[in-house]
Amino acid sequence: MAIGNLYSLLGISPNASAEDIKIAYRGAARRFHPDVNKSAAAAEEFRLISEAHAILSDPAQRARYDAQSKEQGGSALTLRCALSCSRVPVLNEPQVLYTLVEIRPALSLDNLPPPPINLAMVIDRSTSMQGERLNRVKEAVMQLIDSLRPNDTCSIIAFSDKAEVIFSAQTGSPEQKQLAKAKVSTINAYGGTEILGGLMAGLLELYPHLSPSAVNHLMLLTDGRTYGDEGDCLLLAALAAADGISLSGLGIGEEWNDKFLDELTGLTGGSTEYIRSPEQVYQFLQNKVRSLEAAFGERLTLRVLLDQNVQLLEAFKISPEPGPLETEETVRLGSLLRDRPLVVLLKFKLPPLPEGARPIARLALYGDVPGLGRKDERVTYDVAVTAVANLKPPPPPQVIIEALSKYSHHKLQERAWQQAEAGNLAGASRLLSMLGTRLLASGQPELAKVAIVEAKRLEQQQAVSEESKKRIKYGTRALLLPQVQDLNLDSTQP
Amino acid sequence: MIHCPTCRQQELEGELFCSNCGARLWQLPEEDKPTLAFTSINKLRDTAQVLPAEPTTADLCLGQIALLLPGQVIILEGKSQYVIGREGLEKDPPDVNLSAYGAREKGVSRKHALLRVDRRQLLLMDLGSSNGTWLNGTPLTANEPVRLESGDEIRLGRLLLRIRFNL
Numbered sequence: 022m023a024i025g026n027l028y029s030l031l032g033i034s035p036n037a038s039a040e041d042i043k044i045a046y047r048g049a050a051r052r053f054h055p056d057v058n059k060s061a062a063a064a065e066e067f068r069l070i071s072e073a074h075a076i077l078s079d080p081a082q083r084a085r086y087d088a089q090s091k092e093q094g095g096s097a098l099t100l101r102c103a104l105s106c107s108r109v110p111v112l113n114e115p116q117v118l119y120t121l122v123e124i125r126p127a128l129s130l131d132n133l134p135p136p137p138i139n140l141a142m143v144i145d146r147s148t149s150m151q152g153e154r155l156n157r158v159k160e161a162v163m164q165l166i167d168s169l170r171p172n173d174t175c176s177i178i179a180f181s182d183k184a185e186v187i188f189s190a191q192t193g194s195p196e197q198k199q200l201a202k203a204k205v206s207t208i209n210a211y212g213g214t215e216i217l218g219g220l221m222a223g224l225l226e227l228y229p230h231l232s233p234s235a236v237n238h239l240m241l242l243t244d245g246r247t248y249g250d251e252g253d254c255l256l257l258a259a260l261a262a263a264d265g266i267s268l269s270g271l272g273i274g275e276e277w278n279d280k281f282l283d284e285l286t287g288l289t290g291g292s293t294e295y296i297r298s299p300e301q302v303y304q305f306l307q308n309k310v311r312s313l314e315a316a317f318g319e320r321l322t323l324r325v326l327l328d329q330n331v332q333l334l335e336a337f338k339i340s341p342e343p344g345p346l347e348t349e350e351t352v353r354l355g356s357l358l359r360d361r362p363l364v365v366l367l368k369f370k371l372p373p374l375p376e377g378a379r380p381i382a383r384l385a386l387y388g389d390v391p392g393l394g395r396k397d398e399r400v401t402y403d404v405a406v407t408a409v410a411n412l413k414p415p416p417p418p419q420v421i422i423e424a425l426s427k428y429s430h431h432k433l434q435e436r437a438w439q440q441a442e443a444g445n446l447a448g449a450s451r452l453l454s455m456l457g458t459r460l461l462a463s464g465q466p467e468l469a470k471v472a473i474v475e476a477k478r479l480e481q482q483q484a485v486s487e488e489s490k491k492r493i494k495y496g497t498r499a500l501l502l503p504q505v506q507d508l509n510l511d512s513t514q515p
Numbered sequence: 516m517i518h519c520p521t522c523r524q525q526e527l528e529g530e531l532f533c534s535n536c537g538a539r540l541w542q543l544p545e546e547d548k549p550t551l552a553f554t555s556i557n558k559l560r561d562t563a564q565v566l567p568a569e570p571t572t573a574d575l576c577l578g579q580i581a582l583l584l585p586g587q588v589i590i591l592e593g594k595s596q597y598v599i600g601r602e603g604l605e606k607d608p609p610d611v612n613l614s615a616y617g618a619r620e621k622g623v624s625r626k627h628a629l630l631r632v633d634r635r636q637l638l639l640m641d642l643g644s645s646n647g648t649w650l651n652g653t654p655l656t657a658n659e660p661v662r663l664e665s666g667d668e669i670r671l672g673r674l675l676l677r678i679r680f681n682l
Contacts, residue, residue: 117529456537
């Protein structure tokens with residue numbers, strides 16, 4: 022059922038009385054009634070709430086629903102939140118509220134087979150790839166072909182000014198794998214970088230094999246900038262996302278456009294990673310494919326239904342792959358892995374608040390769990406605060422502090438590059454040296470050094486080094502990930 | 516508006532780190548204040564989240580630890596470690612003061628045991644208490660931390676409690 026738990030739609034527990042249901046319905050309807058909340062998502066929510074109320078307020082229908090949901094079991098996804106502050110001060114000015122959202126599988130996964138992968142690898146073959154870069158990429162791709170399972174589908178596209186399908190989408194029998202590898206070995210470098218052509222060819226290979234029970238994914242590997250077709254690429258990515266395809270980017274070296282690739286992959290819930298040297302290509306590709314195989318939930322989207330006068334200022338994915346998200350009403354989150362939680366940080370701006378309890382936003386998580394044959398699972402969570410007069414805000418919970426302190430490092434460097442782009446190199450240099458100090462204090466001497474050296478260099482040479490920029494950007498991002506030890510622990514737990 | 520104490524940058528109320536210099540903007544807890552211990556489950560958090568009498572791990576927010584005593588739930592959050600014990604004569608209560616639950620009668624020491632959050636693990640350590648600490652029926656060696664699982668049973672002297680957490 023696409024509307025999830027009826028009780029959670031009304032924000033009540035399954036043992037609520039008839040009176041509770043009536044009160045909760047009035048409250049929920051007041052929040053999402055089209056007269057109050059003009060957004061399209063709110064209208065849809067209002068319709069769902071009305072449906073839920075119609076069923077739950079009729080004892081016979083409610084009993085039938087209870088029996089039915091008992092049989093089906095709960096949702097396959099869980100969503101939990103930590104707020105920077107659940108009791109906030111009464112103020113006559115706006116204030117900020119941070120919410121850390123954690124999404125995990127709700128079930129034990131021992132018996133669940135890993136989903137098949139429907140993969141398109143889109144490889145940049147422009148002249149700049151010539152030599153070690155392309156050789157390493159070819160080697161890594163060949164090894165990757167070997168590691169595919171019989172029910173995976175894979176296609177390989179090479180692009181420069183024009184795109185060429187090197188190996189058309191097929192499942193991985195041993196003979197086919199040999200053939201694919203032979204063809205990959207013939208890829209040579211020429212021409213410029215035009216991502217649109219490669220992207221389109223990759224998607225065309227994916228579409229015939231599109232399956233709701235598979236992980237449909239396009240991997241883009243590039244070392245250059247595309248010119249003039251960025252808008253079309255973004256449009257294509259948005260369409261692909263709507264059809265359940267996610268995109269990830271691997272940028273090699275310094276010349277590629279990080280801002281564009283972040284945006285392109287972010288649109289689909291995917292992310293972009295920075296490969297500093299060609300030797301790392303193999304490791305990155307392997308990690309990427311392992312994470313595709315570890316997928317539990319697919320096509321996760323978070324609908325953020327804001328209550329009156331609340332704004333969503335920022336959305337950032339912290340785990341499993343850190344990267345910025347859109348602050349739209351519907352935020353695409355990509356895949357949920359079985360062994361790692363999906364963690365998202367939301368920053369809300371609250372209006373001046375009078376005393377009392379107040380809802381801030383409803384989070385409605387949607388997603389498919391192909392392994393269980395479940396589609397459009399839904400989990401609802403209401404973010405709410407209580408405003409208290411003369412309250413000195415208590416310190417935020419530890420998890421929020423940890424995430425936010427690392428996020429603030431990432432934000433500092435983003436601000437630095439913005440300043441540099443606007444021509445204020447002195448400002449950028451100052452921010453980077455601040456970042457260096459903060460990184461030192463938090464036990465990251467290597468990254469701190471890169472930031473401090475870049476701050477000095479900016480001052481003297483008056484130009485941004487693309488290499489340092491990418492190292493600092495993706496370095497501060499990587500810090501956001503939970504400790505490696507944690508991940509090991511999680512996967513070894515019974 | 517709030518002003519960064521380090522660089523005077525203006526930020527919205529509720530902001531946690533300065534966007535200009537990365538400095539911390541929230542107040543550290545004063546040492547003598549008790550931890551956030553909501554003794555009534557209905558007062559916990561906000562109206563949107565009323566916990567059942569016996570919360571499961573799924574009912575807890577990220578970062579919360581629940582101590583389940585008969586008919587009472589104590590929620591801990593916001594600190595990296597908590598001293599558990601009872602009030603003494605010198606009126607210096609530990610972070611988690613179990614005096615109200617018959618701690619004295621049941622042989623709980625003033626500083627009986629320590630809970631520590633380490634990354635995403637929760638560790639329990641007996642602080643050399645007079646009557647000992649048991650984890651799931653096994654006595655602990657003093658000053659040796661052990662790792663807890665959500666749902667474990669802890670006995671401080673003769674006071675029995677269960678612990679659940681979401682870290």
